[in-house]
Amino acid sequence: MHKIVTIHNLTVHLATIDGVLKVLNGVDLEIREGEVVGIVGETGCGKSITAKTLLGILPTPSARILSGEVNFLNKNLLKLSKGERQMMKHKIGYIPQDPMTSLNPVFTIGGILVDSLIWRMSNMSLIKYSYRRRLNRVKRIAEERALEVLGMVNIPDPQAMLGKYPIELSGGMRQRVLIAMSLVGDPVLLVADEPTTALDVTIQKVILRLLIEKIEEEKLSGLYITHDLGVARAICNRTYVMYAGTVLEVAETAALLDNPLHPYTRGLVNSIPKLSGESYEGIVGSVTDYFNPPRGCRFYPRCDKKLQDCDRERPKLQEVEPGRFVSCKLFE
Amino acid sequence: MQRKTDFVRGCIKFSRNRPALAGFVLLVTILTIAVFAPFIAPYPEDAGLVVNFSDKLTPPGWSHLLGTDEIGRDVLSRIIFGVRISLSLAGIVLVIAIPVGVFLGICAGYFGGGIEQVIMRVTDVFLAIPPLVFALVLSGVLGRSLQHSILAIAFVWWRGFCRLAYGEALSIKQEDYVTVSRSIGASHLHLMLKEILPNMVSPVIVKATLDAGYAILVGTAISYLGVGASPPTPELGVMVAHARNFLPTYWWPSLFPGLTIFVIVLSFNLVGDGLRDFFGVEVT
Amino acid sequence: MLYLLKRSFYGIFVLIGLSILMFVLVRVMPGDPLRLVLGPMATEEDVAKLKHQMGLDRPVYVQYFRYVEGIFLRGELGMSLVERRDVSEIISEKLSATIELILLAIFTAIVLAIPLGVIAATHRNGVIDHLSRLLALSGVSLPSFWVALVVQLVLGYFLALLPLTGRITGAPPSHITGLYLLDSILTLDFSAFSDSFLHIIGPAMVLSLSPLANTTRLVRASMIDELAKDYTLVSLATGMSNILINYKYVLRNAFSAALTMIAYLIPLMIGSAFVIETVFAWPGIARFGADSIINNDFNGVVGVAMVIGIAFVGINIIVDALYAVLDPRIRLER
Numbered sequence: 020m021h022k023i024v025t026i027h028n029l030t031v032h033l034a035t036i037d038g039v040l041k042v043l044n045g046v047d048l049e050i051r052e053g054e055v056v057g058i059v060g061e062t063g064c065g066k067s068i069t070a071k072t073l074l075g076i077l078p079t080p081s082a083r084i085l086s087g088e089v090n091f092l093n094k095n096l097l098k099l100s101k102g103e104r105q106m107m108k109h110k111i112g113y114i115p116q117d118p119m120t121s122l123n124p125v126f127t128i129g130g131i132l133v134d135s136l137i138w139r140m141s142n143m144s145l146i147k148y149s150y151r152r153r154l155n156r157v158k159r160i161a162e163e164r165a166l167e168v169l170g171m172v173n174i175p176d177p178q179a180m181l182g183k184y185p186i187e188l189s190g191g192m193r194q195r196v197l198i199a200m201s202l203v204g205d206p207v208l209l210v211a212d213e214p215t216t217a218l219d220v221t222i223q224k225v226i227l228r229l230l231i232e233k234i235e236e237e238k239l240s241g242l243y244i245t246h247d248l249g250v251a252r253a254i255c256n257r258t259y260v261m262y263a264g265t266v267l268e269v270a271e272t273a274a275l276l277d278n279p280l281h282p283y284t285r286g287l288v289n290s291i292p293k294l295s296g297e298s299y300e301g302i303v304g305s306v307t308d309y310f311n312p313p314r315g316c317r318f319y320p321r322c323d324k325k326l327q328d329c330d331r332e333r334p335k336l337q338e339v340e341p342g343r344f345v346s347c348k349l350f351e
Numbered sequence: 352m353q354r355k356t357d358f359v360r361g362c363i364k365f366s367r368n369r370p371a372l373a374g375f376v377l378l379v380t381i382l383t384i385a386v387f388a389p390f391i392a393p394y395p396e397d398a399g400l401v402v403n404f405s406d407k408l409t410p411p412g413w414s415h416l417l418g419t420d421e422i423g424r425d426v427l428s429r430i431i432f433g434v435r436i437s438l439s440l441a442g443i444v445l446v447i448a449i450p451v452g453v454f455l456g457i458c459a460g461y462f463g464g465g466i467e468q469v470i471m472r473v474t475d476v477f478l479a480i481p482p483l484v485f486a487l488v489l490s491g492v493l494g495r496s497l498q499h500s501i502l503a504i505a506f507v508w509w510r511g512f513c514r515l516a517y518g519e520a521l522s523i524k525q526e527d528y529v530t531v532s533r534s535i536g537a538s539h540l541h542l543m544l545k546e547i548l549p550n551m552v553s554p555v556i557v558k559a560t561l562d563a564g565y566a567i568l569v570g571t572a573i574s575y576l577g578v579g580a581s582p583p584t585p586e587l588g589v590m591v592a593h594a595r596n597f598l599p600t601y602w603w604p605s606l607f608p609g610l611t612i613f614v615i616v617l618s619f620n621l622v623g624d625g626l627r628d629f630f631g632v633e634v635t
Numbered sequence: 636m637l638y639l640l641k642r643s644f645y646g647i648f649v650l651i652g653l654s655i656l657m658f659v660l661v662r663v664m665p666g667d668p669l670r671l672v673l674g675p676m677a678t679e680e681d682v683a684k685l686k687h688q689m690g691l692d693r694p695v696y697v698q699y700f701r702y703v704e705g706i707f708l709r710g711e712l713g714m715s716l717v718e719r720r721d722v723s724e725i726i727s728e729k730l731s732a733t734i735e736l737i738l739l740a741i742f743t744a745i746v747l748a749i750p751l752g753v754i755a756a757t758h759r760n761g762v763i764d765h766l767s768r769l770l771a772l773s774g775v776s777l778p779s780f781w782v783a784l785v786v787q788l789v790l791g792y793f794l795a796l797l798p799l800t801g802r803i804t805g806a807p808p809s810h811i812t813g814l815y816l817l818d819s820i821l822t823l824d825f826s827a828f829s830d831s832f833l834h835i836i837g838p839a840m841v842l843s844l845s846p847l848a849n850t851t852r853l854v855r856a857s858m859i860d861e862l863a864k865d866y867t868l869v870s871l872a873t874g875m876s877n878i879l880i881n882y883k884y885v886l887r888n889a890f891s892a893a894l895t896m897i898a899y900l901i902p903l904m905i906g907s908a909f910v911i912e913t914v915f916a917w918p919g920i921a922r923f924g925a926d927s928i929i930n931n932d933f934n935g936v937v938g939v940a941m942v943i944g945i946a947f948v949g950i951n952i953i954v955d956a957l958y959a960v961l962d963p964r965i966r967l968e969r
Contacts, residue, residue: 076871078863080759108874120865125887135873145876197869204873370772476652479947480940481906484924488936491928568778572910575780576925591781598784599792609781617776624772 022090023208023240024050024073029087031068031077031264040309042068044264044317046087047336050208055234055241057255057272059248059287063309065264066244070210073242074113075104092207105143112201112239114211114230118193118218122185128196129181132165132203133158139204168199172229191222195229202233209234209241215250227253248291252276257342260284263307263317266336270343280345282324316348324349371628374621381615385435392428408601418603420594426604429585430611436497436586437615440570441563444505449559452509453551456516457543461524471517477510483569490578497586500579504566515558519551526550553630560626564619571612587612646948653944722938726920730942731813732802733912733919737904739816739835740842741897748847748893752854753886756862767851774848779907783841783914790837800916803831838915842907846900850893857892891958898954902947 031043043065050056058066071077072089075096089096091107099107115121123131137157141147151157162181169177172195185193194214201209211230215223231254234241243255251258251272258275260268260283268281279285286302302321313319315330322329326348336344389395393416407423409415417426459470477485482504489503523529529546537546571588573579580586582593587608594604755764791799798804808819808827815831818824861867870884905921912922920939927935 074872076868105874105876108872111872113869113872115865115869117865121869123866123870123884126884135875138873138875143874143876200869200873370768472648472652476649476656479649479653479902479944481902481943483903483906483909484940484943487909487925487928488940491931491936564776571778572780576910576913577929588778588780591778591784595784599788602788605784609778609784612778612781613773613776616778617772620772620776 021052022049023052023092024048024242025088025090026069026073027088027090029069029072029089030085031072032083032085033068033078034081034083038310041312042264042309043072044312045333046261046264046266048259048266050240050242052240053238054256055243055254057243057245057251057258058261059245059251059258060261061246064261066261067212068264069261070212070242070244074111074210075108076113102143109139109204110207112204112206112209114194114197114201114209114214116213116216118190118197121197122193124185126184127181128169128183128185128188129162129165132168132181132200133161135200135203136161136164164203165199168203169196171202171233172196172199174199190218191226194218194222194226198226198230198233202237207240209239210244211241212244213246216245216247223250230254248276248288260287263309263312265317265333266344266346267318268343268345268347269336274343280339280343280350281318281347282322282349283318316346370621371625374618374625377614377618378622381434381618382438384431385438388431388435392425392431394425394428395432408597408604410601411603417607418601420590420604421597421601426590426607429590430587430608432585433587433590433608434611434615436580436584437567437570437612440497440501440504441566441619443501444508444566444570445559445563447502447505448508449512449555452512453516453548453555455509456513456518457520457547459513460517460520461539461543461547467517470513474510474513474517477507478514482507483572486569486573487576487578490573495578495581497574497580497584500570500573504569504573508562508566511562512555512558515554516551519554520547523547523550557623557627557630560619560623564616564623567612567616567619646952649948650941650944654941722934725923725935726938726942729918729920729923732917733905733908733921735814735816736835736838736842736908736912736917736919737901738814739839740904741846741901743839743843744846744850745893745897747843748850748854749886751851753858753882755851755855756858759859764855767855771848771852774844777844779841779845780910780914782844783838783911786837786841787914796833797837798834802834802918803827804834805830807831838911838917842904842911845907846897846904849896849900853893853896854886857890858886894954894957898950901950902943905943905946 026046026048029043029046029048030041033040033042046065046069048056048058048069058069060066068077068082072084073091073096077084084097087097092110094103094107096104096107122128126134134152137151138148140157140161141151165181166177169180174180174192174195180196185196188196197214209230214230215226218226227250230241233239241254243251245251255272257269258272259266260275260281262283268275268279268284270280275284276288279288283302290302307313307317307320313330315328315332316322316334319325319330329348334346334348336346337350339345339350384391407419407421409419409423411418415425415427417430419425420429455470455474459467480488485507486500486503489506490500493499493503524547529542532542532546570579571586571591574586574588575592577592580589582589590608591605594601594608598605751763751767751770754761755767758764786797787799790797803815805826807815808824808831809822811818811821816828816835819828819831867884908919908921909925911917912919913925916922920942923935924939926932927939
């Protein structure tokens with residue numbers, strides 16, 4: 020089985036007015052062919068940044084990659100030239116979080132899709148692009164493909180949709196368009212950053228089902244970011260649990276949620292209100308200070324199962340059972 | 352958590368903003384010069400009606416750092432007094448324009464309806480003519496003198512503050528704390544003065560700083576054209592206009608006053624920009 | 636469409652208010668212009684005759700109505716007391732000179748400001764960024780009459796590159812639009828072209844300084860805003876080249892703000908033109924306006940002010956229309 024993505028020891032810092040935020044601290048992640056990998060964690064734990072590093076859209080100039088490898092299809096993305104990096108972006112589709120702000124308001128849906136396609140067809144050359152834009156033949160091919168992907172996401176009247184502006188569409192419709200946009204270039208990997216968070220609950224289910232369908236149909240791999248454990252269970256084969264820029268636990272989703280090993284994961288799972296009416300426990304403490312993260316295990320300040328030297332050095336990810344990794348002294 | 356308070360953050364930002372800091376230092380220097388003009392100027396009497404033909408048109412040198420003009424007056428001293436005049440102009444204009452403009456703007460925004468329409472329409476009519484032109488016309492109407500040009504500029508300037516205050520009042524009016532006060536039964540005057548006004552202080556300060564520079568530009572332009580101050584007043588615009596006749600050989604009586612105007616306005620702009628970042632407001 | 640009509644209506648209202656204002660102001664001007672025109676030897680009779688001739692002995696409101704009637708029905712703006720000609724004649728003669736100057740200045744400002752602003756925004760803290768900031772700051776701090784003088788001195792006198800004053804030295808090209816540059820190209824009159832070009836560079840440069848400064852700043856700020864938007868991220872994720880994204884997608888959004896600024900800037904430029912045209916002896920209406928004020932020629936002043944007012948209203952309407960074209964959100968917000 021191929022490994023589509025291998026991220027190894029990724030460390031990223033963000034420079035801000037108040038200081039340097041150490042957002043990612045040695046992250047390891049793997050996505051195999053055909054599987055959907057989930058990343059769960061609280062807001063700010065580094066899920067989005069990991070995805071953005073993969074996509075190549077980290078905020079410049081404030082973001083700095085200090086160390087690590089990001090391998091996609093056996094090439095280290097961080098070491099590629101600018102041109103090659105841009106070429107790789109074709110193969111990764113991005114589904115952003117907020118459909119209301121993710122579509123450029125002054126262009127029609129058709130305009131955005133066709134443009135994206137013609138750019139791909141022009142092999143990253145600005146000159147070829149400007150030339151081809153004017154050719155009717157090229158435009159027709161692009162339009163056909165655009166109609167095709169719009170159909171794939173079950174949009175009722177694709178032809179009419181081409182001429183619409185984002186402001187004329189509802190949230191759910193816009194999200195569909197965004198999914199279509201991610202599929203338009205025949206990607207190998209889809210990266211979805213909490214795509215259903217900004218939608219109504221009923222629409223969420225529909226979109227989720229659509230995504231699962233497409234991933235299966237097109238035989239794609241996926242990286243799905245969410246803070247909703249229920250969604251993770253529905254769509255992710257394996258799930259990573261992140262906290263304060265580190266990976267705490269990895270496992271097959273069902274196993275992870277039914278039998279969490281790491282104290283943090285256990286806390287997360289227990290926080291979900293249950294239908295039986297038991298009151299749920301939260302996790303004490305507050306979010307990490309990213310300016311001066313603790314030296315040892317990041318979760319140390321809030322952990323209720325602290326051991327002697329948990330704050331001395333960070334525990335490594337150990338394979339506790341086949342396919343399950345935990346980063347915790349309890350399991351060493 | 353290492354979050355500093357907003358004010359401290361603002362101060363750090365301002366001091367890190369080297370141009371703003373430089374502008375601030377410059378501004379303070381200029382203000383000092385203006386206030387202590389008679390004591391700083393090497394030849395204070397040259398600011399007035401003095402003739403010294405034997406010294407006329409000497410180039411910059413040790414006895415006259417910036418040279419002398421065609422009547423033999425020390426350029427440097429005249430510039431120092433000119434700075435005082437320009438700064439007073441800016442001060443008077445703002446002192447008149449801000450209260451009037453802000454008051455009218457708050458009224459328009461707060462009361463809405465008929466009052467709003469009347470005030471804003473009048474402002475719009477005034478806005479249709481560029482400030483320089485309008486001030487020129489007014490100066491011409493009132494009669495040509497420095498005082499009249501100052502009044503003319505003040506008359507033109509209130510409209511900008513009116514519009515600013517109007518916009519701010521409109522948005523502040525919607526804020527919760529205003530609604531709460533109103534429901535307790537606060538009087539109109541109380542609401543306008545105590546609730547709305549204090550919350551628009553920062554954009555007004557930023558605009559005032561930037562406008563001070565702009566008002567000086569307009570003032571000197573009016574004088575340059577001959578519609579404002581007239582000789583022998585050491586007004587910077589007049590000095591440039593007058594000395595024009597002696598270009599290019601005798602360049603200093605014309606060049607230095609203009610350069611001074613640039614430096615004054617520049618410092619206002621630098622500080623104003625820094626303040627804009629400091630307060631985090633958007634002001635055109 | 637309705638939107639545009641509403642705006643035009645409002646514009647007319649502004650013009651009416653303007654005309655009242657100008658009328659009042661100018662009648663209040665001190666100094667007896669009639670005497671000035673006739674000279675110190677004029678008798679009471681002469682003054683009275685001129686007064687009657689110009690209709691100045693009628694009651695004020697009658698004067699006002701005649702005046703308004705004159706403007707809007709006959710395009711009459713009264714007689715210039717100094718040049719003894721119809722103000723409207725003078726203005727139509729000189730209008731094209733000012734229009735040409737302002738157009739060139741705006742064109743220069745925009746053409747330079749866009750790349751400067753874009754590069755400054757995309758290479759924050761780079762050389763161009765600092766340079767453009769410096770330029771922007773200077774542009775709004777320099778007194779225009781002084782810069783004009785310096786330009787005249789350096790480029791005109793010391794380097795002898797440009798003529799000092801005036802619009803053209805030789806014969807102007809045949810009149811098609813009144814814009815010398817355009818006319819000389821259209822009539823293939825190349826010597827007239829280079830002649831007028833050399834003459835116009837100086838004043839246009841000085842006039843463009845302020846709009847250049849402001850627009851660069853605005854483009855830079857809008858671009859920075861836009862670059863942080865979510866939809867820009869999405870475009871970046873598709874692998875498009877930065878140049879394309881910047882100029883096509885981001886700029887489009889940023890430009891609307893720039894457009895409003897430009898509309899706001901044009902009246903200010905007309906103001907600056909009063910000074911610049913005077914320094915360069917440019918034969919435009921701004922210089923005529925400045926001269927009228929200095930000479931207490933109130934018809935001239937009013938005439939110029941009305942033209943400016945009309946221009947202002949007209950520009951606003953055009954910009955509103957353009958805005959609706961560029962930003963579909965406005966169009967579709969029925």
